[in-house]
Amino acid sequence: MYTIHEDTDRIAFEFSSEPGHIDRVILRAESFLDRFEAAGSRDFALVLRELLNNALEHGNRGRRDKSIFAAIRRMRGTLFMIRVHDQGDGFDHQAMDLAIPDDPFQTRSRGLPLVNAYAEKLEFNEAGNEVTAYMDLRGETAFRVSPGDEGCTITPSGSLSASNAETFRKTLSGLLASENAAFTFDFSLVPDIDSVSLSVMIGFAKSLARSRPDVVPSIVNASRDIVDLLHMTAMDRIFTVRPREAA
Amino acid sequence: MSVLTDKHILIADDEPGLRRSLHLILSQEGCRVSQADDGLRALDAILEFHDTGTPVDLLVTDIQMPGLNGLELIDELNKAGLGIPTLVITGYGDKQTVVELLRKGCKEFIDKPFGPEELVARVTDVLEKLDAARRDTEETQALLEAEKSRLTMEIETYRKRFDEISEQIDAATAAYDSLLGVPPDCLVEAVLKSRPLSRLGGDYAGVCDSPEGCDVLVADVAGHDAGASYHTILIKAFFEENCRTKAPGPDFFRLLNAQLMESGEADRMVTGLFLHLDFGTMTGEVVSAAHPPLLHLGREGGEPALLGSEGGPLGVFEDAEFRSETFAFTPGDRFFLHTDGVTDASFLDIDSGVRVKLGGEGLYDLIGAYRELPLAQQTERIWADVLKFCAKKPQDDMLLLALEIPSP
Numbered sequence: 232m233y234t235i236h237e238d239t240d241r242i243a244f245e246f247s248s249e250p251g252h253i254d255r256v257i258l259r260a261e262s263f264l265d266r267f268e269a270a271g272s273r274d275f276a277l278v279l280r281e282l283l284n285n286a287l288e289h290g291n292r293g294r295r296d297k298s299i300f301a302a303i304r305r306m307r308g309t310l311f312m313i314r315v316h317d318q319g320d321g322f323d324h325q326a327m328d329l330a331i332p333d334d335p336f337q338t339r340s341r342g343l344p345l346v347n348a349y350a351e352k353l354e355f356n357e358a359g360n361e362v363t364a365y366m367d368l369r370g371e372t373a374f375r376v377s378p379g380d381e382g383c384t385i386t387p388s389g390s391l392s393a394s395n396a397e398t399f400r401k402t403l404s405g406l407l408a409s410e411n412a413a414f415t416f417d418f419s420l421v422p423d424i425d426s427v428s429l430s431v432m433i434g435f436a437k438s439l440a441r442s443r444p445d446v447v448p449s450i451v452n453a454s455r456d457i458v459d460l461l462h463m464t465a466m467d468r469i470f471t472v473r474p475r476e477a478a
Numbered sequence: 479m480s481v482l483t484d485k486h487i488l489i490a491d492d493e494p495g496l497r498r499s500l501h502l503i504l505s506q507e508g509c510r511v512s513q514a515d516d517g518l519r520a521l522d523a524i525l526e527f528h529d530t531g532t533p534v535d536l537l538v539t540d541i542q543m544p545g546l547n548g549l550e551l552i553d554e555l556n557k558a559g560l561g562i563p564t565l566v567i568t569g570y571g572d573k574q575t576v577v578e579l580l581r582k583g584c585k586e587f588i589d590k591p592f593g594p595e596e597l598v599a600r601v602t603d604v605l606e607k608l609d610a611a612r613r614d615t616e617e618t619q620a621l622l623e624a625e626k627s628r629l630t631m632e633i634e635t636y637r638k639r640f641d642e643i644s645e646q647i648d649a650a651t652a653a654y655d656s657l658l659g660v661p662p663d664c665l666v667e668a669v670l671k672s673r674p675l676s677r678l679g680g681d682y683a684g685v686c687d688s689p690e691g692c693d694v695l696v697a698d699v700a701g702h703d704a705g706a707s708y709h710t711i712l713i714k715a716f717f718e719e720n721c722r723t724k725a726p727g728p729d730f731f732r733l734l735n736a737q738l739m740e741s742g743e744a745d746r747m748v749t750g751l752f753l754h755l756d757f758g759t760m761t762g763e764v765v766s767a768a769h770p771p772l773l774h775l776g777r778e779g780g781e782p783a784l785l786g787s788e789g790g791p792l793g794v795f796e797d798a799e800f801r802s803e804t805f806a807f808t809p810g811d812r813f814f815l816h817t818d819g820v821t822d823a824s825f826l827d828i829d830s831g832v833r834v835k836l837g838g839e840g841l842y843d844l845i846g847a848y849r850e851l852p853l854a855q856q857t858e859r860i861w862a863d864v865l866k867f868c869a870k871k872p873q874d875d876m877l878l879l880a881l882e883i884p885s886p
Contacts, residue, residue, distance in 0.1 A: 307831055330870040348871060351826040365828050392873075393675075393702055422833065425874060426700035426818075430747040433794050464747065464768045465790030465798075 243302040248291040253283045270370025274349045281342050282315040290317030309369040321359030374402045382413025391428035403435040419452040436469040481605045483508035490520035490539040503594045517546025537564045660685045666692050669857040672877040680706030681817045681877040686721040691757040697750035698817040727752040727765035731800040738793030748792040763802045767792045777810030809885040819874030823867050853882045
């Protein structure tokens, strides 16, 4: 048995516990995602597969007369909900440790910790045979560099963290050789910046000060938290900082 | 030696005259020739030759035959899993059959009437093509084998390299783990909780005794890699040296800053908080380098105080200046030092779409909520709540150090 219900923001599946159906569900769910501007579909497929496998193996214990229900719903923007329900007896999710095991070679019980690591939030029903994962599929932060008469503007599309610091560093070192009259970092879309990315910006400002002491880089549209952080780390000595206008 | 030598060819044709002449021509070329006078016998013969280890290399068959015709013979052979190479003798009126044969993938024909040379040429041609195809397959096979063994070797090399690096990481992890930690017999009671984001962290905490009290340092190096851990080792070395030389906090940070500037080719920012506790005068000194402040929780209750909020980061500015703040304390007072990973612990609120951070206020609330518990339990509860807050998914290295001034 394999049925699909689909409308604008939601797709739902009901199918018998056969491994072959899981691939079909994932393929179909991925094409559902394609409708939206969602990146990171590989993480999505991984989480969905893990949840479906769990439902089949541990929930329904492979019994083909038992069904699995799966629904994917877009909540808003790039936030998606995945809900998987099986007809098994459930498990004691309170006792489950969702931290990734420290031993990288331990393969048992990695499934849900892995899902937890990728998902924004993980919820279980009382019985423990329904799990809901929320995922933000906004994808990696991109760095848009736009040249202008007043110099160039660098606009990161999201959080600045260790995971994208290397791309950030390369983007900036590529700009050092340019003849731009000014460098402006537009932080309109940046909710967070970590110390690794701050270090990247410090490195940039220092190199710039050595080669072109007349140019002071600036940061505009920074959130209140980021302005405070730039002040605490004394980075406002080497960048001109302008906070975000209150909405 | 021609390609025909010793090849086993079976002729299936119901015309005895044609069979005989084909036999004669092909035998003269060195072939081993068998004959069958209809399709059914041809099928039996081929199966028997196959079973007795003298398989037929090429079937030369007429189309019109009693029993099984040529087409049916080919079908039966395919069904039996013996799709052997076949040269089909076609005559006038076999057009439709030829189309069908082509559809079955049989491409070799010879049109009646034909002379001995033409027959030999066609048979030679078919057998040569077969040999070439076989050689190709063998060559491809050999190439694939070579590629496979090359890849196997490469994988082996990578695996070895991986094992080596794993060992190094294990060693580095052990070294990092041993960096953190508080001596068990300190003058001050200390409880440390830490959790690196990856296996190697950039957070450091150290406590060491001095004759009049103790020195404490918490530091946070940007990054979660081996480079960060290297800086952590440097910081630990400097801190331990300072415990011996007893330089005042601001001087210690100036020295550390100079050293980090010298070795910091990658501009790694370091934040830190240095705390000196003097049990003789019951006064403390705190120096901050862009680090989150510490929380001073008085034993007698009252408002907790935040200490150490001035000072730029380490490893960034040549001319960095650091100032110390002094304060008084009493026995039973507690101090909580942390890295920003703790207050950056966050979760996404699904309903509003807003990412909620624990923040300083959240941490101070937790510290206050468990203040009646003994230090170790209080710290344990705070730590468990912080991990729960971020669903055990830290955004950064996290470290919390709790201290209590012993009662005399």
